[in-house]
Amino acid sequence: MHACMTLDRLLPGCFALVEEVQAQGITRRRLLDLGLVPGTIIQAIHRSPLGDPTAYQIRGAIIALRQEDTLQIRIIPFEGT
Amino acid sequence: MPIINAVRVLSDKNFKSDCTKKPAVIALAGNPNTGKSTIFNALTGMRQHTGNWPGKTVLRTQGQYIYNGQKYVLVDLPGTYSLLPHSAEEEVARDFLCFSYPDVTVVVVDATCLERNLNLVLQIGEVTRQLILCLNLMDEARRKNLIIDSDLLSRRLGIPVVETAARNGEGLNQLRQTICDVVNHRITPVPTPITYPPDLEQAIAILEPQVRQIMGERLNPRWVALRLIAGDQSFIRSFFSSLPDAGEGVKL
Ligand SMILES: Nc1nc2c(ncn2[C@@H]2O[C@H](COP(=O)(O)OP(=O)(O)OP(=O)(O)O)[C@@H](O)[C@H]2O)c(=O)[nH]1
Ligand SMILES: [Mg+2]
Numbered sequence: 001m002h003a004c005m006t007l008d009r010l011l012p013g014c015f016a017l018v019e020e021v022q023a024q025g026i027t028r029r030r031l032l033d034l035g036l037v038p039g040t041i042i043q044a045i046h047r048s049p050l051g052d053p054t055a056y057q058i059r060g061a062i063i064a065l066r067q068e069d070t071l072q073i074r075i076i077p078f079e080g081t
Numbered sequence: 082m083p084i085i086n087a088v089r090v091l092s093d094k095n096f097k098s099d100c101t102k103k104p105a106v107i108a109l110a111g112n113p114n115t116g117k118s119t120i121f122n123a124l125t126g127m128r129q130h131t132g133n134w135p136g137k138t139v140l141r142t143q144g145q146y147i148y149n150g151q152k153y154v155l156v157d158l159p160g161t162y163s164l165l166p167h168s169a170e171e172e173v174a175r176d177f178l179c180f181s182y183p184d185v186t187v188v189v190v191d192a193t194c195l196e197r198n199l200n201l202v203l204q205i206g207e208v209t210r211q212l213i214l215c216l217n218l219m220d221e222a223r224r225k226n227l228i229i230d231s232d233l234l235s236r237r238l239g240i241p242v243v244e245t246a247a248r249n250g251e252g253l254n255q256l257r258q259t260i261c262d263v264v265n266h267r268i269t270p271v272p273t274p275i276t277y278p279p280d281l282e283q284a285i286a287i288l289e290p291q292v293r294q295i296m297g298e299r300l301n302p303r304w305v306a307l308r309l310i311a312g313d314q315s316f317i318r319s320f321f322s323s324l325p326d327a328g329e330g331v332k333l
Contacts, residue, residue: 026165026313033163033204035197060194061112061135 005077007070008054010044016075018042023072035059036073104145104152105264110178110205111189112198113160116217119247120189121157124257129157136160139170141177148257151264156183164204166315179208179316180323182299185263187256189215192222192229192244202238206272207304212240213259213270220246240270277307284310296324 010016018040021031035058036042043057053064109117113135121129125144130137142157158177159170166172178186186209190198195216206212216222216229235242241259245252262268276282288306296302308316 026311029165029311030163030167033165033200035200059197060191061114061197 003076004074007042007056007065007073007075008067010042010075010077012044012047012054014077015041015043016077018073019076020074021072022074023069027069027072031069031073034063034065035061042075102151104154105184105260106154106156106181107260107264108156108158108177108181108183108186109189110158110174110186110201111160111215112162112191112201115160115189115191115198116245116247117160117189118157120187120215120217120245120253120256121155123247123250123253125155136170139173141173146257148261151261153260153264161201163201164208165313172315172319175316176319176323178205179300180319183209183211185211185213185260187213187215187260189217192216192218193225193227195229203275206238206240207275207307208301210270210272210301211263212272213256213263214238214240214242215256216242216244217247219244219251220249237273239273241268281307281310 004019007016007018018036018038020038021028021036023031040059045055045057045062047054048064052067054067054070055062055064109121111117114133114137116131118129118131118138121127121142121144122131124146126146127142127144129142136159138157138159140159144155144157146153146155156177158174161171161174163171164175164178166175177183186205188202188205190202202212202214214234216231216234219229222229229244231242231244241263243252243256243259245256247253259268263270277285285303285306288309289302292302292305292309296305305320308320
């Protein structure tokens with residue numbers, strides 16, 4: 001496994017494990033409600049033409065997240081994806 | 082089962098007057114794309130927009146149906162992942178569930194994706210006791226060889242669970258019957274309470290009695306206390322405008 005990085009750097013098609021949600025307050029709760037709990041496997045699906053937001057596959061639903069949020073999610077990317 | 086129910090309803094003393102009673106209001110809530118509008122259409126005979134992508138329903142729509150001589154108003158809500166709204170549609174759903182006091186809320190979940198969906202079920206269980214879980218897309222779950230122990234789920238959550246495949250009408254009669262049973266207090270759901278860490282529980286214990294004094298039991302005072310502690314501004318705005326005197330003289 002690679003070292004830890006933030007979710008915004010995960011390239012479309014690649015998988016990662018959510019390690020930590022660093023956001024606080026309402027944003028944190030919101031991200032947890034979307035299924036971004038530590039230990040969740042997540043896949044980057046598609047980046048919008050302007051680079052933001054990006055669509056992710058999270059626990060059986062495709063959800064678009066903005067970079068201001070994905071910057072605050074630490075992940076461990078899977079080797080070779 | 083249906084025969085026993087019919088007998089029970091017919092022997093009900095109030096049966097005759099049921100038709101003239103104020104209709105029960107039933108809310109359809111759930112994550113986006115779980116089949117809420119499909120169930121709405123099947124029960125009311127209306128034609129709400131359905132399709133296989135999330136976020137189709139943006140406003141709340143209501144329709145009616147009659148079951149066992151009793152009238153029901155069914156409200157189709159936009160899909161939402163959480164009671165902490167992040168969009169106008171999610172706010173519509175939250176406001177209706179929290180401040181319109183439906184007689185029963187049916188949470189429609191995707192049976193193939195329970196892990197994601199049950200979070201909202203637990204949240205709504207903090208708001209209201211009058212809750213039914215509808216496991217929809219059971220045909221898809223079977224196709225994927227998923228086996229769901231509905232009885233265990235029902236015991237763990239403390240609420241009735243109904244399995245449906247709304248697109249081909251499966252389970253809809255059972256759903257109508259369960260709604261009828263909860264409305265008429267033949268089934269009493271008791272959503273399993275969620276316990277928070279001690280410091281939070283202490284704060285809730287201070288606020289909850291004050292909230293109860295202001296607004297009684299219509300909206301679970303424990304849930305209101307939690308929202309106030311979280312400083313949920315969107316909730317607080319809707320909360321104050323929902324009070325009978327629009328918050329006049331009320332200071333929390
Ligand atoms: N296989 C199967 N498909 C279903 C079932 N119920 C609904 N669908 C399909 O699932 C898709 C979504 O259904 P809708 O009723 O539009 O879902 P919704 O929950 O109202 O969606 P939003 O309003 O966007 O939140 C549609 O393509 C339906 O035909 C079911 O029980 N089985
Ligand atoms: Mg809909």
